[in-house]
Amino acid sequence: MSTEDFTLSFPEDEKVLVTGGSGFVGSHTAVRLLREGHRVRVAVRGPAQEAQVLAALQQAGVDPADLLEFAAADLSADDGWAQAMDGIAHVLHHASPFPPTPPETEDEVVLPARDGALRVIAAARSAGIPRVVMTSSFAAVGYTLTPDNHYTEANWTDPDTPGLPAYHKSKVxxxxxxxxxxxxxxxxxxxxxxxxxxxxxxxxxxxxxxIGLIKALMAGEMSVVPVWNFGVVDVRDVVDLHLRAMLHPKAGASGSLPTADRRACSSSRISFASTSPPRPTGCPPRNWPSSRYARRRRPSQLCGTPPFWRAGSPTSATRRPAPSSAGSPWTSATPSWQPLRA
Incomplete structure (x- = not known):
């Protein structure tokens, strides 16, 4: 699916619902849409998130005027989603819990992520909205290693992988x-x-x-710096790709794996200014398993995605079908589903 000659434009009276508008990607999405004169409704849990969205717009120098409105809806409850979808033409579902520290139980993260996605999609379907664009993560694709360290739409992270953080499991x-x-x-x-x-x-x-990973490195909060290599992508490019997926006629039933290019970010290339906190003194050998280190860090300090590159524009392959969330036990040895390609 080529998008090189695709114009990112749509009628200004078509309203976009953005979930997770107080988060990193969601705030940039709201900024982009409002800056280009589009009408935006942001679904928030309450007044605190509403204030965070307004603060983000102020930080970006965007005056929403009468283009912005809010709807009260929570991923963990049915109430509010039907009203949030009323009059909406497009849905960008960014919201998903990402706790700064490991939760007491996986369900604190998994249930609102999974059930919230279903509530958003079901409400959009009931309202006659033709498409939902959902933010997942490479955490749902590439944390079950492949023999050649390459990943496509056919790959899934096995949620039963030992030691898999709750956030990663929630995205799967x-x-x-x-x-x-x-x-x-x-x-x-x-x-x-x-x-x-x-x-x-x-x-x-x-x-x-x-960003928390970089903050932890620069603040000297890590006693050991593992030899990391991971894919990176600019948040504004992520927003751009969501908008393309929202508007392109061939983007339905598809997915994409955005990363910058073949060169992955490496912790060994991050320099420390002389005025920064002391540089971490520990540096494990290059062959030291990063998982040994990862088990000792909180999720906000982890961004250990293996480097990968998928050539081409947002995919021409059908995004992989999913096993039923209530289906048989899912292990890499006995998958309950098979990849389907267009």
Whole structure:
């Protein structure tokens, strides 16, 4: 699917619902849409998130005027989603919990991510909205290693992988449930974006997981710096790809794996200014398993995506079908599904 000659434009009276508008990607999405004169409704849990969205717009120098409105809706509850979809033409679903520290139980992260995605898609379908674009993650694709360290739409992270953080598992199961719902019910298209480590200007007070990694490195919060290599992508490019997936006629039932280029970011290439906190003194050998280190760090300090590159524009292959979230035990040895390609 070529998008090189595709114009990112749509009627200004078509309103876009953005979930997760107080987050890293969602705030940049709101900025982009409002800056270009489009009408935006942001779904928020309450007044605190509403204030965070307004602060992000102010940080970006954007005056929303009468183009911005809010709707109260929570990923963990049915209330509010039907009203949030009223009068909406496009849905960009960014919202998903990313706790700064490991949760007490996986369900604190998995359930709102999975059930929230289903609530958004079901409400959009009931409202007659033709497509939802969902933000997933490379965490849902590439944390079950492949023999050649390359990843495509056919790859899934096995959620039963020992030591897999709750956030990573939530992204797998939320995306799997979303594809399963669309395949089972029809009546709506789904496009999914699976970014690698997202970096760029910070518009909100809470650092994202990727930004938190850099903050931890620069603040001297890590006693050991593992030999990391991981894919990176600019948050503004991630937003651009979501908008292309929202508008391009061939983007339904598709997904993309955005990363910058063949060169991955490496922790060994991050320099420390002389005025910064002391540089971490520990440096493990290059063959030291990063998972040994990862188990000792909180999720906000992890961005260990293996480097990968998928040539071409947002995919011509059908995004992988998902196993039922209530299906048989899912292990890499006995998958309950098979990849389907266009």
């Amino acid at each position: 199961l939320a995306e799997a449930a979303a594809w399963d719902y669309v395949r089972a019910n029809g009546g709506i298209e789904l496009a999914v974006v699976n970014p690698t480590g997202i970096f760029g200007p910070q518009l909100v007070d809470r650092p994202s997981g990727s």
